[in-house]
Amino acid sequence: MISYFRSILPSRLILLVIIYLAIQLPLILLRATPTAPELQHMLVGERLADGFSMYRDVYDNTAPLSAMVFWILDLVAGRSFMIYRITAVVLLLLQAILLNSTLNRHNVYASKNYLPALIYLVLGSLSFEFNMLTPLLLGNTFIILSLPYIITLSKEGFDNNRLFVGGFILGLAALCYLPLAMFLLVGIFAVILFASNTFRSFLLMLCGFGFPYAVLMTYFFYNSALSEFLEMHLFRPWQLQVAFLRPPADVAKLMAIPAIIAILSFMSASSLPQRLVFQVRFQQVMWVWLVVSLLMIFTRDEITVATFILVLPPIAYFSEFLFTSGQKKWILNSIFLITLAGVILLRYRSVLDINRYLALDESPLVLTETPETPLKNNTVLVLGQDLGYYVHNKPVTPYFNWQISQRYFRDLNEYQAVFEIHEAFRREMPNYLIDKAKLMPELKYKLPSIFGKYEQVPGDTALYRLK
Incomplete structure (x- = not known):
């Protein structure tokens, strides 16, 4: 089965999408579990749709670009957990295709294939938390979108505008979820590796990053909400300690499969012979991406499975080395099928009535209606x-x-x-x-x-x- 995706024929992409939707859609269409974070985002979108201004009339630390997405969704569909989940499913699919397209277009591997997208979508189906429409998921889309711009082989006076665009896209990611500004470290490292004039290229990327913030701060200044914007978004406290929203044991159980795939992939990548200079440098960038992702995950005030969406791109990148290694085909197919079966079992554990054996507690996220009063439509x-x-x-x-x-x-x-x-x-x-x-x-x-x-x-x- 793995060998089928070692090609870039359109039929491979079609099957990839079918496998992904076959895993995701049944649970979303039949039982979209309401969660407290999603309701919080819906309330923000509803207030904005009623004509109120973010930060001035809506006291919430949701980043402005994410708030705009929630506002648009409220205008289109109102409060709908299903629409939120379907939007998240589409975004995850888009991320996988964008990442795979970047890897193929820049000849990062010895041959072009759809293996990174396959692993990205399979691991992204592991938990319903990856299907929650969160600012982090929105911002991660822009992080992946910025990748082809920050690895540009720039020469003095040639195509340097791509670095500005890359910085601009990173700025949009931070406007979705502020801690994603840490990915400027990935951009800086890419500039050091790929750009000819490091300092000038870094300034270009930094100007691109700051441009959307300058525009937005001007808007909030004229809207009499600049101080609130600075307080609730830009000067958010950074918490340098581990705090789990769900029990750490549950997070470890759910992330065990991605961790095993990552370890096997790292071992396969380290055993490869010497490759092209560009490919080696790109791999170094992905190592930095992985480190920054883990640093972000373990400095958040609420660590849960959803925050591990950040490590899916580097794991998907390194997984190609595992599934194109010199191992026998039946071994690689067995690894993939076991991974796929494990993901399906974890995702459908409630339907299959096996959660009593796994003992995974989703109550910190799942929204329970308050039964004390019969209040409705008030x-x-x-x-x-x-x-x-x-x-x-x-x-x-x-x-x-x-x-x-x-x-x-x-x-x-x-x-x-x-x-x-x-x-x-x-x-x-x-x-x-x-x-x-x-x-x-x-x-x-x-x-x-x-x-x-x-x-x-x-x-x-x-x-x-x-x-």
Whole structure:
């Protein structure tokens, strides 16, 4: 089977897409599991579609380009987990084809083939987390798109604009997910290896990276939201410690197959004979890509399987050396078939009722509707972390992201914080307030003209209704 994809005939690409969709679509069409991160993104898109401005009227640290994508999706389909998943499936397919096309066009291997795309899509089907439409997935598309521009063999005064374009695309990736700015390190290393005038080429790429930020900062300046943009996006805190959103054991179980493929691929790559200078340099760039990806993964505030999307491109690149090595065909086919079977078993573990043996816990991600109240089709605001109330209700005021909003509600002794809350509620008042943080007594005392209009609903101490 592996030998079939050692060609670039159109039939190979068609079969590749069929295999990928056959793994992905049944679960997405039959049961698109709602998750809290996706609902958070939907709320951002919904607020923007209602005419509110990011960062000025929507307090959320979603990067601006990702917020624009969520806004467009809300305009097109509203709240739809299926549309989000299908969009993510298309993006993953696009990433694999873009990466494979770059590798073939630049003759990175001894022969052109579809093996990197095959491995990328198979490993990308490992978990439903890779099908969550996240800012990281959006940004990873731009990272792959920048690759052919940053490995340009540039000469002085010849085609240097490609480095500017490469930097510009990296800037767009950072505008999807700020930590992806770390991939400038990959660009710098590529400039050192491929460019003739290193310093000038680096400045070109850096100017390209900064250009979209300059345009966006100008927009937010005239929109009276520059300080909020700087605070919520550009000056986000960088957390240099490992913090797992899902249990580390679960992440290790799910990533065991990619890890084994990666180790075998690295061993195969290291045993290769001397190759062309360009191919050696490109491999060095991919090593740096892998290191930067791992550095990014293990400095995030929430590590989960979805963050490992960053290592799929280098693993897919190195896997070609494994599946074109001098091993016997039946060994290579067995490795691939075992990988494919393992991915299918892990992906369909709930349908096949084998999760009780694997003991994988998805509860930190899966969204559970809050059963306490029969609220539906109302405007609500939750003072706390529970997003379940927003499943069938509409958020109002900028404070639906409690992680960001706490900086206002925890400083109620400060006049500025109380004034901003007053102004936000004067423009919009939800029909219901859910006080999970037990702040209503203090809010009623300090802002009676606003919160005095709410009365407690009998039988629920946390639920307040607008009179």
